[in-house]
Amino acid sequence: MLFQQLINGVSIGGIYALMATGYALIYSLLGFSNWAHGDVAMVGAYIGFLCFAVVRLPFLPAALVAVGGAGLLSVLNERVAYRRIRRNNSPTMFLMIAAMGLSVTLQNFILVTVGPKFKTFPTVLPVKSVSLGGLHIGVLDLVSLAVACVAICALQFMITRTQAGLAIKACASNMRVSALMGINIDRYVTLVFFLAGALAGVGGLLVGLKYTVYPLMGNISLKAFIASVFGGLGSIPGAIVGALFIGVMEVLVSGYVSAGLRDLFTFGLLIAVLLIRPDGLFGRTVEEKA
């Protein structure tokens, strides 16, 4: 029973991890928390739903359109708002306010255009479970965990092994010096926003398949966000560990303590981490610069 719960937790944690890595990427580059990230995932899920259930594309092309669309939306957010604020040399807090505005805009755009109703994906995968040595694992959970693993490994490969990854790491370490060294910063910021948005789109699709699609589903990214704080803001491995930890903790709290208190535990963890070790598990200690 405990083992069963652990597996459910890891499967949810995988989805949180997809979103948390996006948060971490953007944070490591621009140093602000992108509140609109979860809403990008939400829009991605809606695009997938529309392509699959309304336009009746086959599932894989629909999913590709959704993921690409989420990536482009994320880039669009950067172009419309964040880039201008960076150019103005405004305080980083303005980036957060703009992100909050974007989040409100996206949620209400979907509310106004598609409506507040919960949408259910038609069945894509058979709703049954696989038995593995006495454990029952849903096919969907298994697939979503696999997808999350592949996506995150691909990202990790890109960042550690390619030239683009090197450039991104350079920008994260010091943007001005990177620009002086001839790195086209805007191009890599765009790339990072696209990658983060695409990962969020994958996460949104998986959440949509597992539960339903609705305008406020972006709020699930709050958990991903807490995961990325827990792991250390800006650290990708930290975000993954944090996401898995929170997924497992939530399942255990719902199973053994009380489902109503689940969120209280998650937010309690957040405040406890901030008090005991504000840099998170893998965070670098960064002095605040004036």
Place this chain on the structure above:
Amino acid sequence: MSTYEQGIIILIGINIIAVLGVSILTGFTRVFSFGNAGFMAIGAYVSALLSLRAHAPFVAAILGGMAVAGAISWLLGKLTLGLRGDYFLIATLGFGECVRVLFEYLDPITGGARGMPGIPAKTTLPAVTISVVLAILLAWNFLHSRYGRNLMAIREQGMAAEAVGIDTAHYKTLAFVVSAIYAGWSGALYAHYLTFIAPNMFNLDKSAELTITVVIGGLGSLTGSVISTVLLTVLPEVLRAASTYRMLFYGVAVVLIITVRPAGLMGYREFSLAPLHRALDRWRARRLAAGTGAKP
């Protein structure tokens, strides 16, 4: 005046008090909080419980709500305001959600997610008017005192403020407590106006709305905050047909303002009639000059 119009004025007043708190915190100290709806909830629930269970007089119930909100914010601020800006923001966000979940869970005391009905309707137009006038006067004097100047110094250059001897953590906590007290005040009035409260009324969106109002009015202008509260409360009522687009409009407005005109409606300036007076004086002087020129 019809009860409908009275209701709108009361709502404007209640919103103004909460927004003033956020204005002091975000506009004048540049500390960003997502937990002020949580303090509104604390003010609302504490005052409602005082009224319902202890049959306390209205003023005592409001003061009780304000005091509890202030005390909790002091604790939270002491613990978290030493952290960097965005960590503090996340901590307040977590706090606001915790408050909501906790009120939902404490079913026997708060009525849980179904809410708490039957609060005496004591928030009348005179009560709100007195509260708003008092709130604006207090905020104005606070910001024009030594405390307020220190807050603005922190806003402009935290490190320089620290260097000239301002205890930034202390003053940020002060601003946070003041903003929580205002939120508690507003929450208490809200509970006694609606006579019914539920945890869901004080969610993340409410906190976002308060901050949005301050951003639109201008980060650093009390009168800007008041004007934008009036606008954002009255406009949806006037444009009832477009009310579904209300939040969409807010979102777009915030993105536009923060990218194109980060100063907001009023910027750092306060609304005053001085420019009008100056223009009048110039006009009179010109007329006088024209008059004397024509005489000989």
